[in-house]
Amino acid sequence: MRPNINYLIAGVFVALIFITIITVTAILPAMTFTPVPSEAAYKYEPGSPEAIGRMIYRREGCFYCHSQFSRYQDREMGEVVNAGDYVYETPHVLGSERTGPDLSNIGGKYPDAWHWTHHVNPRVVKPGSIMPSFSYLSDEEMTYLVAYLQTVGAKRKQPNWVTAPQEYRDRWDKVKEAVDINSSAAANAGRGIYMQNCAQCHGVEGRGNGPTSVSMQKKPANFTRPFYKSYDDATWFWRVAEGVPGTRMPRWYKSLSDESMAYVAAFVKTLPQDNEEAVTSYDDVDIPGALDENFWEIEAAKAHGHNNPLKDYAPSTFKAAGADDTATHGGAH
Amino acid sequence: MSWLSSATRHIISDEPYSASRNFILSAVLWLVVGVTLGTLAGALMTWPDLITGVAQLSFGRLRPAHVNMVAIGWLSMGYVGCYFYILPVLARRKGIWNEKLGNITMVAWNLVLLSGVIAIMNGYTEAREYAELNGIFDWLVLAALISTGINGYMTVLTGEEKKWYVSIWYMLGSLFWFPLVYIIGNRAFVAFDGLNDAVAAWFYGHNILGMWFTVGGVGILYYLLPRFTSAPLYSHTLSMIGFWTIGMFYAPTGTHHILQSPVPEWLKAIAVISSVFLLVPVLTVLTNFFMTMRRKWYLAADHIPLRFVIAAGIAYLLTCIQGPFQATRAINWYLHFSNWVVGHAHLALLATFSFIVFAAVYYIIPKVTGRKIYSKQLAVYHFWFTLIGWIVMVVVLTIAGLIQAAGWHFSIAMDQWAFEMEPYMFVRFLSGILITVGQIFFMYNIYKTVFGAEKDVEALPHSPTGIAYV
Numbered sequence A: 001m002r003p004n005i006n007y008l009i010a011g012v013f014v015a016l017i018f019i020t021i022i023t024v025t026a027i028l029p030a031m032t033f034t035p036v037p038s039e040a041a042y043k044y045e046p047g048s049p050e051a052i053g054r055m056i057y058r059r060e061g062c063f064y065c066h067s068q069f070s071r072y073q074d075r076e077m078g079e080v081v082n083a084g085d086y087v088y089e090t091p092h093v094l095g096s097e098r099t100g101p102d103l104s105n106i107g108g109k110y111p112d113a114w115h116w117t118h119h120v121n122p123r124v125v126k127p128g129s130i131m132p133s134f135s136y137l138s139d140e141e142m143t144y145l146v147a148y149l150q151t152v153g154a155k156r157k158q159p160n161w162v163t164a165p166q167e168y169r170d171r172w173d174k175v176k177e178a179v180d181i182n183s184s185a186a187a188n189a190g191r192g193i194y195m196q197n198c199a200q201c202h203g204v205e206g207r208g209n210g211p212t213s214v215s216m217q218k219k220p221a222n223f224t225r226p227f228y229k230s231y232d233d234a235t236w237f238w239r240v241a242e243g244v245p246g247t248r249m250p251r252w253y254k255s256l257s258d259e260s261m262a263y264v265a266a267f268v269k270t271l272p273q274d275n276e277e278a279v280t281s282y283d284d285v286d287i288p289g290a291l292d293e294n295f296w297e298i299e300a301a302k303a304h305g306h307n308n309p310l311k312d313y314a315p316s317t318f319k320a321a322g323a324d325d326t327a328t329h330g331g332a333h
Numbered sequence B: 001m002s003w004l005s006s007a008t009r010h011i012i013s014d015e016p017y018s019a020s021r022n023f024i025l026s027a028v029l030w031l032v033v034g035v036t037l038g039t040l041a042g043a044l045m046t047w048p049d050l051i052t053g054v055a056q057l058s059f060g061r062l063r064p065a066h067v068n069m070v071a072i073g074w075l076s077m078g079y080v081g082c083y084f085y086i087l088p089v090l091a092r093r094k095g096i097w098n099e100k101l102g103n104i105t106m107v108a109w110n111l112v113l114l115s116g117v118i119a120i121m122n123g124y125t126e127a128r129e130y131a132e133l134n135g136i137f138d139w140l141v142l143a144a145l146i147s148t149g150i151n152g153y154m155t156v157l158t159g160e161e162k163k164w165y166v167s168i169w170y171m172l173g174s175l176f177w178f179p180l181v182y183i184i185g186n187r188a189f190v191a192f193d194g195l196n197d198a199v200a201a202w203f204y205g206h207n208i209l210g211m212w213f214t215v216g217g218v219g220i221l222y223y224l225l226p227r228f229t230s231a232p233l234y235s236h237t238l239s240m241i242g243f244w245t246i247g248m249f250y251a252p253t254g255t256h257h258i259l260q261s262p263v264p265e266w267l268k269a270i271a272v273i274s275s276v277f278l279l280v281p282v283l284t285v286l287t288n289f290f291m292t293m294r295r296k297w298y299l300a301a302d303h304i305p306l307r308f309v310i311a312a313g314i315a316y317l318l319t320c321i322q323g324p325f326q327a328t329r330a331i332n333w334y335l336h337f338s339n340w341v342v343g344h345a346h347l348a349l350l351a352t353f354s355f356i357v358f359a360a361v362y363y364i365i366p367k368v369t370g371r372k373i374y375s376k377q378l379a380v381y382h383f384w385f386t387l388i389g390w391i392v393m394v395v396v397l398t399i400a401g402l403i404q405a406a407g408w409h410f411s412i413a414m415d416q417w418a419f420e421m422e423p424y425m426f427v428r429f430l431s432g433i434l435i436t437v438g439q440i441f442f443m444y445n446i447y448k449t450v451f452g453a454e455k456d457v458e459a460l461p462h463s464p465t466g467i468a469y470v
Helices: A005-032 A049-059 A112-120 A139-151 A166-178 A184-197 A211-215 A226-230 A233-242 A258-269 A295-304 A309-313 A316-323 A326-332 B002-011 B018-044 B059-090 B099-121 B136-158 B166-185 B194-229 B236-249 B251-258 B265-277 B279-293 B297-301 B304-327 B329-335 B339-369 B376-409 B414-452
Strands: none
Touching: A005 B166, A005 B194, A005 B236, A005 B251, A005 B265, A049 A139, A112 A139, A166 A233, A166 A258, A184 A258, A233 A258, B002 B099, B018 B059, B018 B099, B018 B339, B018 B414, B059 B099, B059 B136, B059 B166, B059 B194, B059 B339, B099 B136, B136 B166, B166 B194, B166 B236, B194 B236, B194 B251, B194 B279, B194 B304, B194 B339, B236 B251, B236 B265, B236 B279, B251 B265, B265 B279, B265 B304, B279 B304, B297 B304, B304 B329, B304 B339, B304 B376, B329 B376, B339 B376, B339 B414, B376 B414
């Protein structure tokens, strides 16, 4: 019954080592790592539809295939998460594998009806998806689940246009110290690099009509389009560096230095804007007669006769633009 | 009701080695059910509309059921079955300290797991990976682990042998570590908020592999190798270095599962550094394995359990080179979230540790029942079906993982590359079929041995040779 005294000492050491490790890697973080709730943190009130929805999300094992943290290296998955966003996320649903897409910014991305359809038969709205059908959930449970999904990341400020990912915004903050992108010196430096590397596709004037473009299925970008005037500096830098997925646009970071790419961006920014009409907000939508507050009723009556139900589905934005702000927006029309 | 009392007497007996036998028999059952559910879940990744409208069989519930059955049911019960034979033999004792307690633990373990898996499939789940058993089940599993631990420790302490062979170290170590890891990892005992919950969950999620499956599996391997080759272990010192370095470097690695999440950087640094340091215990095991096998490889020609051990050793080499490699920040940056990691998990638990237990079962069952293995040919089929099955599975999952990782890295929309996964998911399902068929051969063989084969007294424990029972 009495073990060797050496074994006893060894056993004590095993226990001590392990208790130290538990303390350092599990207990100590819990004591020292207490981030302040960020603006994006969503507090789930117990018993609220969102909280019940979160429970259903966990119960159905959604987190086995969907992660809930967008990472620094992820592209076009929305904003990168911060520690403060997770203060109320207990138990965690970070996920470890992405059979499906990351969901950290899903809230507000699709309307409720889309989520309903998607959960009943995912293949209807996402061809090729292998998500299971959750048709066995009751209508009530589905409402809760959708309510929860609409909260995930909904308070995180999302980019509303093509925006550089966090990684490139950080990199740009460093590069712009070295290169003044709005200076003519930078643009002139970029002109040479552009003519050597970019002009064969994008054309000498940046109209996307370089000689190589003839043989391309996906035509090179025409930088004189007003769309490209909405790019900010970091976005130009990112696009030059990482190229455009699905096109022949290369990843220039493999052959150009950060400064060179900034010079190219500086040059492209100086290209003139075409006179093409662009719509960047609902207020600029040009619909004849839209100023008339009864526009939708009149249109619907023309098409379907009076008392048709469609008139209730007129987009409220259009109604509001016509009804309230006639004075400010009159000039646009 | 005399049949009931006689059945109870047989199941909860105090006959030496009966607990070992019963643990192994239940483990084999869980294995077949577990891999079947796994294959079904694999089928759902090819035909997502195969089963609709049945909540219990949707992927999100099949997956935890599969994981719990093969991890807590098959592998853990298989380990305990092996411990309950190996520990008394090494400690020179006739049977474990308390066979009755061992058998009661076995019955309780089965009941807890059965009801726990049914609960998971019906939506009563803790919803944290590897820790899905919820609430009361956490307490019951812990009770089973503690009673197993007491039995293991008392067996060694009451044995006549005062010098501990290295396997005893590994086995007693795992019986000490696992209950503690289980306590940290389950919210019934320790409940942190927010990201700290993720840290604790991955402390558990990795250490159930590190402090239980690895330590226990290596312990069993160190027992089987000298027995099968009739040669002493190459280096006892190396194996002890392995034991101590596992104790130091395995436990803090959990955070490498959430390396790009916003948890403290110092925690990630500890995890990555200790993950790389894991190469030390791994290389001790591999050195011992390959040096002990020196000039003995030919034995595998007709020693089927040795074949399993060799396959396990080579899979251990692969999985443990992969592990530190993909835990480094640069590699993890690229590979994380992809099916590569799923392949890695199967490489560790199926190709390495399950194979060690397969070999141990083929060796131990004749010893504890006194019957020769029913069919050598079935064991050969079992070997090849499972071996080809896991090779195919790991290869296709690795390729699929690289496609996924490339998709994210080159920011290609998932709607485009998701179609590319279809052939791989289909082949993965086929590999699941292969593995399931192999395990059915295995179960049939083992049950036929225990309940049908003729008694062969030579096979009983403490008989001088370890070779040629299969």
